[in-house]
Amino acid sequence: MASRIYEWLDSRLKLKPVKETLLDEPIPGGASWIYVFGSATLFLFFLQAITGMFLAVYYAPTPDHAYDSVRYIETQVLFGAFVRGLHHWGASAMVVAIGLHMLQVFLYGAYKPPREAMWMVGVLLLLLTMGFAFTGYLLPWDQNAYWATQVGINMVGSVPFVGTFLVKVMRGGDMLGALTLSRFFAVHVLFLPAAIVVLVALHMFILRRVGPAGPWAGAFERRGKRGDPSMRQATPAGHVQAAPAEGRPSVERRAHRSEPFYPRQVFMDAVVMLGVFAVVAMLALTLSFPLTDKANPSDHSFIPVPEWYFLFYYQFLKYMEGPILGPIATWVLPGAFIALLLALPFLDRATDRAPSSRRMVLGIGALFLVGVFGLVGLSLHDLEAMKRSDPAVVSGKAVFEKFQCSTCHRIHGAGGAVGPDLSYVGDQRDRAWLIKHFRDPQSTSPGSIMPKFPLDEQQLSDLTAYMLSLKKGA
Numbered sequence: 001m002a003s004r005i006y007e008w009l010d011s012r013l014k015l016k017p018v019k020e021t022l023l024d025e026p027i028p029g030g031a032s033w034i035y036v037f038g039s040a041t042l043f044l045f046f047l048q049a050i051t052g053m054f055l056a057v058y059y060a061p062t063p064d065h066a067y068d069s070v071r072y073i074e075t076q077v078l079f080g081a082f083v084r085g086l087h088h089w090g091a092s093a094m095v096v097a098i099g100l101h102m103l104q105v106f107l108y109g110a111y112k113p114p115r116e117a118m119w120m121v122g123v124l125l126l127l128l129t130m131g132f133a134f135t136g137y138l139l140p141w142d143q144n145a146y147w148a149t150q151v152g153i154n155m156v157g158s159v160p161f162v163g164t165f166l167v168k169v170m171r172g173g174d175m176l177g178a179l180t181l182s183r184f185f186a187v188h189v190l191f192l193p194a195a196i197v198v199l200v201a202l203h204m205f206i207l208r209r210v211g212p213a214g215p216w217a218g219a220f221e222r223r224g225k226r227g228d229p230s231m232r233q234a235t236p237a238g239h240v241q242a243a244p245a246e247g248r249p250s251v252e253r254r255a256h257r258s259e260p261f262y263p264r265q266v267f268m269d270a271v272v273m274l275g276v277f278a279v280v281a282m283l284a285l286t287l288s289f290p291l292t293d294k295a296n297p298s299d300h301s302f303i304p305v306p307e308w309y310f311l312f313y314y315q316f317l318k319y320m321e322g323p324i325l326g327p328i329a330t331w332v333l334p335g336a337f338i339a340l341l342l343a344l345p346f347l348d349r350a351t352d353r354a355p356s357s358r359r360m361v362l363g364i365g366a367l368f369l370v371g372v373f374g375l376v377g378l379s380l381h382d383l384e385a386m387k388r389s390d391p392a393v394v395s396g397k398a399v400f401e402k403f404q405c406s407t408c409h410r411i412h413g414a415g416g417a418v419g420p421d422l423s424y425v426g427d428q429r430d431r432a433w434l435i436k437h438f439r440d441p442q443s444t445s446p447g448s449i450m451p452k453f454p455l456d457e458q459q460l461s462d463l464t465a466y467m468l469s470l471k472k473g474a
């Protein structure tokens with residue numbers, strides 16, 4: 001029956017060439033579990049697209065309703081929490097899948113000629129994914145979303161010449177507000193999806209034109225000698241010719257050692273997709289990621305925490321402060337890193353892809369990973385420490401509000417300008433100084449007009465904890 005339907009369709013739509021294109025693509029060296037990350041990423045992208053469509057049914061992109069609509073999805077909508085969980089953990093899984101995919105391509109030197117364009121499109125896809133992560137983070141409109149986005153926008157503002165302009169474009173106004181939320185939403189659900197679909201198509205188109213890279217020469221040889229029985233004669237030599245990989249074996253030799261995409265690679269990809277879905281679904285069902293309070297633009301004491309995949313960078317920023325190091329961290333290095341990634345195929349010029357002839361490039365890559373994971377470790381350590389001091393900071397903030405310190409002091413743009421700006425007072429004063437100052441401002445600052453407040457010991461201590469928490473990068 002199925003075959004008769006196929007015959008019928010084929011006689012009209014001429015499906016054979018389509019099948020050849022989709023399923024018979026030769027894989028040099030044969031199918032392998034190491035090639036599954038690209039399709040896992042693609043699968044996760046579809047998962048994000050589908051769950052995102054369902055979330056959009058209930059989500060309302062305005063400051064008045066965004067938070068409540070997400071709460072509604074979370075608590076009232078049938079499977080709402082599950083779908084939101086899939087979207088949340090799916091995003092994390094996508095970052096992991098992209099990381100592994102890039103690592104594989106990097107290790108195998110698969111970005112080398114003739115695949116430079118595929119790599120460069122891949123780097124653009126990575127940037128688009130980060131755009132999704134950044135714009136999506138604001139949408140729940142809770143405190144974390146609001147203040148983390150504020151930090152991100154401020155960083156963009158540090159770019160010379162165009163920074164102010166870019167901030168205007170991102171924010172849509174003078175403040176992070178309604179206009180910002182609706183443009184982040186539009187970018188997240190319309191602009192970026194359109195762009196990513198085009199680039200994914202281009203990525204795949206190039207892949208089909210140049211063919212997959214396959215293992216590096218050494219591994220290639222070994223596999224061949226073992227004479228894997230699953231290897232079959234691949235499709236027409238013309239197809240393989242499109243990939244004169246690194247001037248290596250003749251077309252015939254390569255063809256002998258390749259295997260079509262279907263069935264074994266398709267099977268491996270499918271198994272991994274299923275596994276990925278199982279893991280993401282399990283995370284969505286078991287781990288919660290509660291909303292913080294609704295965004296409060298006047299509460300400057302909130303310390304936002306970014307997603308885990310931005311933690312390394314968040315930590316890095318803490319060490320890079322000041323007029324010179326600051327800009328280096330916020331735009332010089334990120335810009336250089338992206339440029340370096342894009343240019344990688346032209347910088348790593350060794351024609352042999354084998355790791356033994358690319359020690360330097362692989363070494364730099366390894367150092368980079370050690371740095372990233374080291375920073376993540378330090379960041380988790382700091383976050384733990386911060387959690388412990390949290391209650392005092394929270395009540396200290398209440399004391400600050402109770403005594404209306406903001407009539408004279410400004411913190412991150414809100415408050416009066418009679419006294420000094422306290423946004424980063426934690427970097428400038430220590431505990432002893434602050435306590436002495438609060439007991440009697442005249443004692444540390446003779447002639448000060450700051451009043452002596454009737455603070456009890458607890459209030460004094462909490463207020464000081466709060467002041468000390470006001471640090472750069474916190």
Ligand code: HEC
Nearest residue numbers: 403405408418419420425428429441445448449450451453
């Ligand atoms: C009437 C205005 C006024 C009010 C209200 C006020 N301050 Fe001040 N504050 C000042 C002035 C002026 C200075 C600078 C002189 C000094 O150091 O005392 C100052 C200095 C400070 C400093 C030292 C900053 C530095 O690094 O030099 C801190 C910390 C501070 N205030 C915290 C507070 C807190 C907390 C409150 C609320 C309990 C408060 N202030 C209320 C006017 C005020």
